[in-house]
Amino acid sequence: MQTPAEKYSPPPAPSSPDAVQTLGAALGGAAQRLGLDPSSGESTGRVVWRAMGGWRGVLESVLPSAAFLVIYTLRPDPLWLSLVVSVGLAAVLSAIRLLQRSPAASAIGGLVAVAVAAGLALWTGRGQDNFVPGFFTNALYGTVLLVSALVGWAVIGLAAGFLMGDVRGWRQDRRKRRAFFWITIAWALLFYARLAVQLPLYFSGNVQALGTLKLVMGLPLFAPMVAVTWLLVRALYPAEKATDTPSSGSDRAA
Numbered sequence: 001m002q003t004p005a006e007k008y009s010p011p012p013a014p015s016s017p018d019a020v021q022t023l024g025a026a027l028g029g030a031a032q033r034l035g036l037d038p039s040s041g042e043s044t045g046r047v048v049w050r051a052m053g054g055w056r057g058v059l060e061s062v063l064p065s066a067a068f069l070v071i072y073t074l075r076p077d078p079l080w081l082s083l084v085v086s087v088g089l090a091a092v093l094s095a096i097r098l099l100q101r102s103p104a105a106s107a108i109g110g111l112v113a114v115a116v117a118a119g120l121a122l123w124t125g126r127g128q129d130n131f132v133p134g135f136f137t138n139a140l141y142g143t144v145l146l147v148s149a150l151v152g153w154a155v156i157g158l159a160a161g162f163l164m165g166d167v168r169g170w171r172q173d174r175r176k177r178r179a180f181f182w183i184t185i186a187w188a189l190l191f192y193a194r195l196a197v198q199l200p201l202y203f204s205g206n207v208q209a210l211g212t213l214k215l216v217m218g219l220p221l222f223a224p225m226v227a228v229t230w231l232l233v234r235a236l237y238p239a240e241k242a243t244d245t246p247s248s249g250s251d252r253a254a
Helices: 019-033 044-051 054-074 079-099 105-124 127-150 155-163 174-204 207-216 219-236
Strands: none
Touching: 019 155, 044 219, 054 079, 054 105, 054 207, 054 219, 079 105, 079 127, 105 127, 127 155, 127 174, 127 207, 155 174, 155 219, 174 207, 174 219
């Protein structure tokens, strides 16, 4: 005869999210913070503008670099002048966000990046070293995107799959898997193209051309890539087939 304790079996513990779900959630959350939610129904232009951060985001991305380029071109010596102005503008823009209690993570991250780059340039005494951190960032992003596509878990597919309640299903669909492979490759090539164009200018010490091309290959290339990615995801997931919330979908419950 079994005792009450032997008869009782506790309910199974809920399964914890696996690595795919966790990574998909992280990437999908990042996309949502940028305003890239395919289920939102917004126009392509509005989505791209939100991804760029609006006028404020454009100023935060462009103004510090543009100020450094202009002042360095007009007066390369002393070097600290153009660097201080660049860091100062980034600090002011971040402070405005904090005072207005608006999301400041991207602005503060930009301020840290500008300050680190300026510190490196001041330490070496070479204006071109102000661009070195950007080279590492482009190399890192490009490599992560390329490797993810080659191993069959394209970053764009993971993010879109989570947002559309299709965490694993997209990999079983040949059309979606191929589309996410190529759009992820395209993003990787964007980052590698920046390196291919800008590194020779860095080694030649052409600070003016390097600064100009950094601006040209920044938002002007980022915006159309966002638009193409957005349109691709919307084509793969027509509105009537989209799930109501990112938390739905049998894949996530597995």
